[in-house]
Amino acid sequence: RQQPxxxxxxxxCDETGVGIVRGTALLTNTVSSSMDEHVRFGGVIxxxxxxxxxxxxxPTLQESLHEAGVTLDEIxxxxxxxxxxxxxxxxxxxxxxxxxxxxxxxxLYAINHLVAHVGVGLLDERRTPxxxxxxxxxxxxxxxxxxxxxxxxxxxGGHTEILRIQSITDDVELLGSTxxxxxxxxxxxxxxxxxLGYPGGPAIDKLARQGNPKSIRFPRGLTQPKYMGTAEDKxxxxxxxxxxxxxxxxxxxxxxxxxxxxxxxxxxxxxxxQEAVVDVISxxxxxxxxxxxxxxxxxxxxxxxxxxxxxxxxxxxxSAGIKLHVPPLDLCxxxxxxxxxxxxxxxxxxxxxxxxxxxxxxxxx
Ligand code: KG4
Ligand code: ZN
Numbered sequence: 001r002q003q004p005x006x007x008x009x010x011x012x013c014d015e016t017g018v019g020i021v022r023g024t025a026l027l028t029n030t031v032s033s034s035m036d037e038h039v040r041f042g043g044v045i046x047x048x049x050x051x052x053x054x055x056x057x058x059p060t061l062q063e064s065l066h067e068a069g070v071t072l073d074e075i076x077x078x079x080x081x082x083x084x085x086x087x088x089x090x091x092x093x094x095x096x097x098x099x100x101x102x103x104x105x106x107x108l109y110a111i112n113h114l115v116a117h118v119g120v121g122l123l124d125e126r127r128t129p130x131x132x133x134x135x136x137x138x139x140x141x142x143x144x145x146x147x148x149x150x151x152x153x154x155x156x157g158g159h160t161e162i163l164r165i166q167s168i169t170d171d172v173e174l175l176g177s178t179x180x181x182x183x184x185x186x187x188x189x190x191x192x193x194x195x196l197g198y199p200g201g202p203a204i205d206k207l208a209r210q211g212n213p214k215s216i217r218f219p220r221g222l223t224q225p226k227y228m229g230t231a232e233d234k235x236x237x238x239x240x241x242x243x244x245x246x247x248x249x250x251x252x253x254x255x256x257x258x259x260x261x262x263x264x265x266x267x268x269x270x271x272x273x274q275e276a277v278v279d280v281i282s283x284x285x286x287x288x289x290x291x292x293x294x295x296x297x298x299x300x301x302x303x304x305x306x307x308x309x310x311x312x313x314x315x316x317x318x319s320a321g322i323k324l325h326v327p328p329l330d331l332c333x334x335x336x337x338x339x340x341x342x343x344x345x346x347x348x349x350x351x352x353x354x355x356x357x358x359x360x361x362x363x364x365x
Contacts (some may be wrong), residue, residue: 003359004076004347007064007100008340009231011093012085012113013158014038014049016056019337020075021344026123029330029337030064032056035199042198043188044157050088057096064336069130072104077353079343082110082363083308090360098356107353109343112364113334115172117300118165119342120151141325147296151175153285155309156301156333157184157199160241160281162288164334168342169349174365175288176239179222183277184303186221186243190250190273194266204270205306211271218249218276233290239288246276274308282313286320296323304332 010017019029034052038044063314065072079095083090094110101108121141126134140146150165160178181189184201191200196207221242222228229235250273257264268295289297297317303309304326317324331337 002348004344005070005074006340006343006347007072007075007078008116008336008338008343009078009080009093009097009113010113010116010334010336010339011053011057011096012081012083013089013091013334014044014052015334016053016060016093017334017336018057018060019335020064020068020070021123021337021340021342022127023344023348024115024122024124024341026126026337026341027068027070029062029335030060030067031139031330031333035345039198042192044086046086046088049086049341050092053089053092057060057092061096067138071099071217073258076127077109077343077347078104079109079111079339079346081113081361082341082354082358083113083115083361085113085360085362087360087362090362094358094360101356102197105360108356108357109346110354111339111342113339114154114159114161114163115168116296116338116342117148117154117332118163118172119168119345120300120327120335120338121152121325122146122168122345123331123337137259141296141298144191147323149293149295151285151289151292151294151297153281153297153299153313154301155183155281155299157188157303158182159301160243162239162285164292164294168345169351175292176234176237176241176284178243179237180242180243181247183241183243183281184301186277187303188284189247191250193247193254194264194270196266196270201303201306205296205308207267208271208274208308211265211267211269213271213275215265215268216253216272218246219255219270220276220280221245223280234346243277246273274306278306278308278312281309282316285313286316286322289317289322290320294322299326300332302333305329
């Protein structure tokens with residue numbers, strides 16, 4: 001089949017997403033988030049997320065079908081995130097997808113969430129419900145074809161990874177990742193220390209503009225020579241990140257101001273923290289790309305919204321001769337369209353469905 005009509009389902013964290021694509025064209029991307037219910041706890045509560053997926057799934061599916069102007073009957077295949085993510089949350093989407101597949105007889109594809117973040121880059125146009133090209137840009141890495149030497153930098157509340165993509169359907173290599181907290185998680189924890197609420201990323205991003213990023217020098221994790229090594233003799237964590245020490249350093253810094261009875265310079269700390277995160281993310285990502293002949297990088301995940309990350313990564317990529325692609329934000333954060341996009345790629349590559357026997361895998365590599 002040339003242009004399969006694929007329904008994608010995402011439920012790995014707090015977003016219930018249903019997206020529909022036709023080949024590389026995006027028809028709809030409907031997302032319902034349970035973030036509001038997690039705010040008072042200062043973090044995503046898995047049990048609450050799972051229950052919210054149960055409540056939101058059917059309405060989200062109906063809205064998505066309605067917006068795309070298609071019926072379940074017309075869908076060629078169903079794709080669903082099977083990992084990594086929160087086990088209970090994944091279970092809801094996977095069970096819903098299996099039920100749909102059994103009820104309709106449509107083929108079902110199990111999708112790796114991280115690869116789907118890259119697959120979204122293949123969506124080259126966005127259509128309005130009546131089928132006309134939409135003014136809103138799609139991810140647009142090229143007419144349904146990924147660049148040959150592609151990397152992906154995924155930065156969110158759940159992941160911080162640099163990937164090399166030789167083939168979206170069967171050759172994705174993890175070059176580096178965080179060894180502790182994800183970058184978005186570090187933003188959220190530091191925002192909590194600074195009393196800025198949850199989720200913390202947007203608040204720190206905003207406040208940092210009023211602060212001096214050079215006022216305090218926070219540590220850049222895993223940058224010492226014993227971790228980095230050299231280009232010839234690579235250290236054990238050359239392309240990896242660590243953010244838990246940074247979070248501790250911020251907490252100590254706040255304590256010191258308080259112990260001296262001084263006012264805590266919240267904006268300066270926010271700016272200096274953000275600079276430390278963004279500096280180490282962009283420098284290691286660009287290094288990994290340079291050393292692997294990567295010429296194009298796709299940015300994904302909720303932290304892709306960060307103004308300083310976009311700016312500094314953009315500058316460093318440009319000086320290294322690497323092209324940085326930043327999809328529209330609704331395609332960077334977790335959504336069903338990315339799952340559908342990767343499902344469509346698998347079908348177009350002639351890869352068969354997963355069947356319904358698979359189990360969700362919360363720690364899928
Ligand atoms: O991709 P996402 O919506 O959900 C997952 O984590 O899977 O990402 C959410 C994360 C949160 O940690 C949030 O604080 C962070 O992205 N975030 C930001 C910004 N906007 C959202 N971090 C830094 N700067 C931002 N502007
Ligand atoms: Zn994600």
